[in-house]
Amino acid sequence: MESLAKEQIIKDLLPQKFGKAGKIWVGILLAFCTLGVIAYILQLKNGLVVTAMRDYVSWGIYISNFVFFVAISLVGSLITAVLRLTQAKWSTPLTRIAEIIAVSAITFASIIIVVDMGRPDRFYNLFIHGRLQSPIVWDVIVITTYFFVSILLLYFPLLPDMSIMMQRKDQTGMLWLNKLYAYLGKFWKNTAAQIHISEKAINILSITIIPVAFAIHTVTSWLFATTYRPGWDSTNFGAYFISGAFLVGAGAVVVAMFVFRKAYHLENYIKDDHFDKMGKVLVLLALLYLYFNVNEFLVPAFKMKKSEEEHLMGLFTGEFAYVFWFAISTAMLIPIFILIQKKGRKPLPAFIAGLLVVIGSWFKRYLIVTPTLLHPFLPMHDVPESYKHYFPTWQEWAIAMGSLAGALLVVTFFARIFPIIPIQETITEIEEHEQA
Amino acid sequence: MKTNDTSRREFISATLLAGLAVTGCSSGKNPFEPDAATIETVKPSGEMIKLLSVDGEVIEVDKAFLKPVPSLPQVSNELARQGIPGKKFVMVIDLSRCKSLKKCQSACNHMHSIHPGQNWIKVYPQHEAEHTAPYWQPTTCMHCDEPPCVKVCPVDATFKRQDGIVLIDSDRCIGCRFCMAACPYSTRVFNWEDLDLPKEIADKPYSCETSVPQKKGTVGKCDFCPDMARKGELPHCVSACPNGVFMFGDMNEDVVTNGSETFRFSDLVRDKAGYRLMEDLGTKPSVYYLPPVNRNFPFENKEEKEENKKS
Numbered sequence A: 001m002e003s004l005a006k007e008q009i010i011k012d013l014l015p016q017k018f019g020k021a022g023k024i025w026v027g028i029l030l031a032f033c034t035l036g037v038i039a040y041i042l043q044l045k046n047g048l049v050v051t052a053m054r055d056y057v058s059w060g061i062y063i064s065n066f067v068f069f070v071a072i073s074l075v076g077s078l079i080t081a082v083l084r085l086t087q088a089k090w091s092t093p094l095t096r097i098a099e100i101i102a103v104s105a106i107t108f109a110s111i112i113i114v115v116d117m118g119r120p121d122r123f124y125n126l127f128i129h130g131r132l133q134s135p136i137v138w139d140v141i142v143i144t145t146y147f148f149v150s151i152l153l154l155y156f157p158l159l160p161d162m163s164i165m166m167q168r169k170d171q172t173g174m175l176w177l178n179k180l181y182a183y184l185g186k187f188w189k190n191t192a193a194q195i196h197i198s199e200k201a202i203n204i205l206s207i208t209i210i211p212v213a214f215a216i217h218t219v220t221s222w223l224f225a226t227t228y229r230p231g232w233d234s235t236n237f238g239a240y241f242i243s244g245a246f247l248v249g250a251g252a253v254v255v256a257m258f259v260f261r262k263a264y265h266l267e268n269y270i271k272d273d274h275f276d277k278m279g280k281v282l283v284l285l286a287l288l289y290l291y292f293n294v295n296e297f298l299v300p301a302f303k304m305k306k307s308e309e310e311h312l313m314g315l316f317t318g319e320f321a322y323v324f325w326f327a328i329s330t331a332m333l334i335p336i337f338i339l340i341q342k343k344g345r346k347p348l349p350a351f352i353a354g355l356l357v358v359i360g361s362w363f364k365r366y367l368i369v370t371p372t373l374l375h376p377f378l379p380m381h382d383v384p385e386s387y388k389h390y391f392p393t394w395q396e397w398a399i400a401m402g403s404l405a406g407a408l409l410v411v412t413f414f415a416r417i418f419p420i421i422p423i424q425e426t427i428t429e430i431e432e433h434e435q436a
Numbered sequence B: 001m002k003t004n005d006t007s008r009r010e011f012i013s014a015t016l017l018a019g020l021a022v023t024g025c026s027s028g029k030n031p032f033e034p035d036a037a038t039i040e041t042v043k044p045s046g047e048m049i050k051l052l053s054v055d056g057e058v059i060e061v062d063k064a065f066l067k068p069v070p071s072l073p074q075v076s077n078e079l080a081r082q083g084i085p086g087k088k089f090v091m092v093i094d095l096s097r098c099k100s101l102k103k104c105q106s107a108c109n110h111m112h113s114i115h116p117g118q119n120w121i122k123v124y125p126q127h128e129a130e131h132t133a134p135y136w137q138p139t140t141c142m143h144c145d146e147p148p149c150v151k152v153c154p155v156d157a158t159f160k161r162q163d164g165i166v167l168i169d170s171d172r173c174i175g176c177r178f179c180m181a182a183c184p185y186s187t188r189v190f191n192w193e194d195l196d197l198p199k200e201i202a203d204k205p206y207s208c209e210t211s212v213p214q215k216k217g218t219v220g221k222c223d224f225c226p227d228m229a230r231k232g233e234l235p236h237c238v239s240a241c242p243n244g245v246f247m248f249g250d251m252n253e254d255v256v257t258n259g260s261e262t263f264r265f266s267d268l269v270r271d272k273a274g275y276r277l278m279e280d281l282g283t284k285p286s287v288y289y290l291p292p293v294n295r296n297f298p299f300e301n302k303e304e305k306e307e308n309k310k311s
Helices: A002-013 A020-046 A061-073 A075-085 A089-116 A135-155 A158-167 A175-185 A192-225 A237-264 A272-303 A306-316 A321-339 A347-373 A394-417 A423-435 B002-022 B036-041 B077-082 B103-112 B148-152 B178-182 B226-230 B236-240 B265-271 B302-310
Strands: B048-052 B058-062 B089-094 B122-126 B135-139 B158-160 B166-168 B246-250 B255-257 B262-264 B287-290
Touching (some): A002 A423, A020 A394, A061 A089, A061 A192, A061 A237, A061 A347, A061 A394, A075 A089, A075 A135, A075 A192, A075 A237, A089 A135, A089 A272, A089 A394, A135 A158, A135 A192, A158 A175, A158 A423, A192 A237, A192 A347, A237 A321, A237 A394, A272 A306, A306 A347, A321 A347, B103 B236, B148 B158, B148 B178, B236 B246, B255 B265, B262 B265, B265 B287
Parallel strands (some): B089 B287
Antiparallel strands (some): B089 B246, B122 B135, B158 B166, B246 B255, B255 B262
């Protein structure tokens, strides 16, 4: 009886070939990526003049996209580390989803930051002339660290699954996949000693990744907070960024849960209960982020210092009011309203709430970067009229959307090659459950 | 025979003069050294030119032996990063003298071949509060003693020299634009595209002291013209201003000048209540402003008038 159940689990969770929908999905993503690459080639050829960025708005959607990617990647540490260390067993089926989102997002964060550089050909200067006093160098250090810790956190739990897949060559299909599994995981013999080492390693990594995750997004917030500009000059920024990051990451996980559950028929593994629990987590995080937003906007608005006034009024009632209130309501207010109700934590409404969080958060990042740059201390003057506004060009949109598509493509291909729900861990948990 | 002899002596003194100009520059090869071929081929023209020798004597040199002196050889990147020893450059901008002629701006743009539309010097129409008087405020780079831009640069492409000048090394800049975000004075511009410079400017060897030619994908800004300072001359904006708004000088010598008038820096700033922009940020600028009192010109905002006409 037990072995049958085990076989069933393996059968359910082995990676499957793309169906028709999967192929269309991959095709769309590839199209977006190609468009992004074309736009980037144009940018390399002509310079950053192809963007709408100019001397005042010197950072645009590339940077807000970067912040978005770094933010979303924090979820890896939330689900795998925080929930693991707090012994929240229910999160086991979600760990790999969270971790691949983290790896893919942090990879594209690095790519998009190179895209933003005026001289990407001089990237190596960061290593031969790098100076520790610059927050950019801190970011390079912590993001690299986070990338490797996340890769390991993805890899170690995969080892037992790879040996399972190697035993079922006939079911996994392609030959090159088996070669890949063999290359990555042949040394895994599933001995007690190996399991012990692996568990220990995962525990150490889970503890390590929490401060590193805090560091990547705190340092990213410092790229702004270490300047004098109204809207950025805030001691609230680190906490404000981290809480927003956990929120958008958790939102992305809910979206991914829903999509994978539908696409791979995982209803027995990603249950309604998971949506219920993640929904509660989302409400908590949205409330937390709301709290930091109140601090970030209401306190300066109470004083209305002259330098802050223009910026704040631009957000509340001016040029950016639509985007501002859209972001506040889609990233926080509406999801809280949906998810606070028991009915709202069913898969579909939770999915919609998660999607709203992700979309709202993207625009929120845009609002963090651009409006501040349009309100410098000395008024904008002695520049061509086009320098005084910012709306991204098609090249910027193509590159930004291409990078988002690229991140989704990495997640999609990962789920094609590896089981998106940990097989071995699921089996072990069921066995433990039955024994108890 | 005799003529030959004189011409050689004359030639030697001419070379000496040129050689004098080179002393103090560290580059190994003397660019003024005439090669042997030219000495052989040049024939005296008979037209004599009077020159002042090193010893203060007036000497006559045949015109044929004079050749156009190229501008001073460029200092090495290492020296350009150190700055001129013993100096602390400052600028004083007298707001009571400015009528926004923008000669400073056009001279600066021309001498540095800046991208059309961009300016390193800006002249702001300032109006602090409802009942206060408007005035013109030219801004350069403030060459802060605590420069926020230098703090954030990840690759030491923008740096502070011992003579107080903040420069950019366009050969090193990676174009991250963090310095532009960090600068509270919005003084930095970015070369968003290829500059399409005339060949003779594009081919000039780049130095962070001349800031020419500007390079695509890197940041640029006012450099206080350290190449002029090395020659003992004033920055282009200072000499271009007909109203003597800009005064440039050395804080260690306690002297600033606009070319026609020279002041003791400490007296000037004390007597006229000089101040610096955004003192509260703690950036410690090297540019001082004299308040716009007893102004030489009424405030007329032509730009605004034109805009109003249009709309």
